[in-house]
Amino acid sequence: AQTVTQSQPEMSVQEAETVTLSCTYDTSESDYYLFWYKQPPSRQMILVIRQEAYKQQNATENRFSVNFQKAAKSFSLKISDSQLGDAAMYFCVLRSGNTPLVFGKGTRLSVIA
Amino acid sequence: DTGVSQNPRHKITKRGQNVTFRCDPISEHNRLYWYRQTLGQGPEFLTYFQNEAQLEKSRLLSDRFSAERPKGSFSTLEIQRTEQGDSAMYLCASSGRMNEQFFGPGTRLTVL
Numbered sequence: 001a002q003t004v005t006q007s008q009p010e011m012s013v014q015e016a017e018t019v020t021l022s023c024t025y026d027t028s029e030s031d032y033y034l035f036w037y038k039q040p041p042s043r044q045m046i047l048v049i050r051q052e053a054y055k056q057q058n059a060t061e062n063r064f065s066v067n068f069q070k071a072a073k074s075f076s077l078k079i080s081d082s083q084l085g086d087a088a089m090y091f092c093v094l095r096s097g098n099t100p101l102v103f104g105k106g107t108r109l110s111v112i113a
Numbered sequence: 114d115t116g117v118s119q120n121p122r123h124k125i126t127k128r129g130q131n132v133t134f135r136c137d138p139i140s141e142h143n144r145l146y147w148y149r150q151t152l153g154q155g156p157e158f159l160t161y162f163q164n165e166a167q168l169e170k171s172r173l174l175s176d177r178f179s180a181e182r183p184k185g186s187f188s189t190l191e192i193q194r195t196e197q198g199d200s201a202m203y204l205c206a207s208s209g210r211m212n213e214q215f216f217g218p219g220t221r222l223t224v225l
Contacts, residue, residue: 033212045156045204045216091155095212100146100169103155 002027004094006104013082014112020067021077021107023092032096034068036077039106040088048090051075079109087111115139117217119205125223126195133191134220138207145188146214147180148204149173156204162188195224 003026013019025034036048051059051068059066063083067076079086092104118137126132138145143164148156159178161169164185174180177195182188192199202221206214 035213037216044218047213047215050213095214100158100161100171101148101156101206101214103157106153106155 002029002094002096002099002102004092004102004104006092006107008107009105010108010110012110012112013079013086015082015084017082018078018080019082019109021079021090021092021109023075023077023104025073025075025092025094027073027094027096029096032094034066034075035093035095035101036064036066037091037093037103038086038088039091040085043088045091049077082111084111084113117205117207117215119203119217119220121220122218123221123223125225127225128195128197130195131191131193132195132222133189134203134205134222135187135189136205136207136217137187138205139209139215140186142207142209142215143185144208145182146206146208147188147190148206150202150204150219151200159190159203192222195222197224200224 005024032053034051038048039045049061049064063080065078089106091106094102120135145162147159150156158171160180162182177193180190202219204219205217208214
């Protein structure tokens, strides 16, 4: 079975500061993908960043970067220079092959002006 | 707009009624997924199509739920004899050659 655990139901960060969202996962597959999706209030789910398990280099997308620790099955998201528009629910997501996405319960991020 | 679209965006129905939702994926995507999201939770997988073939169904998909993708393009999700526990956001996503799934805006169902 594949599982994704997000242990922080809520986080807050001051505008322009940096915040890290935690995620651990479990899978028996060797080939898998990890994603962070963002769901703003009453708005569409959008992909923030993706990481292929076979790549050792951590993915980065502008202000968003991940710390992928394969042996520890850890996949954290770092948001630098936080902006008000970053406020949303963030989901850590696992996918192996063509299987459906497995979502964590989410972390609600608040950005304080 | 070339993204995933879903209709209707909101549906209010009385318990016992049937409802049908539609999803139009990104045109070149051959895989289409349905998820259900309840308040404060992450989406949970319901079912998955590759072209017109329904390849996988979750145990969450009771006999009252049926999904189709007749021509490998749009998909419909029907819930028969709705119950209050069916109230949720129903999300559709599509993917192509890459493993990224692109989500639609969802249909919010409220069963009274």
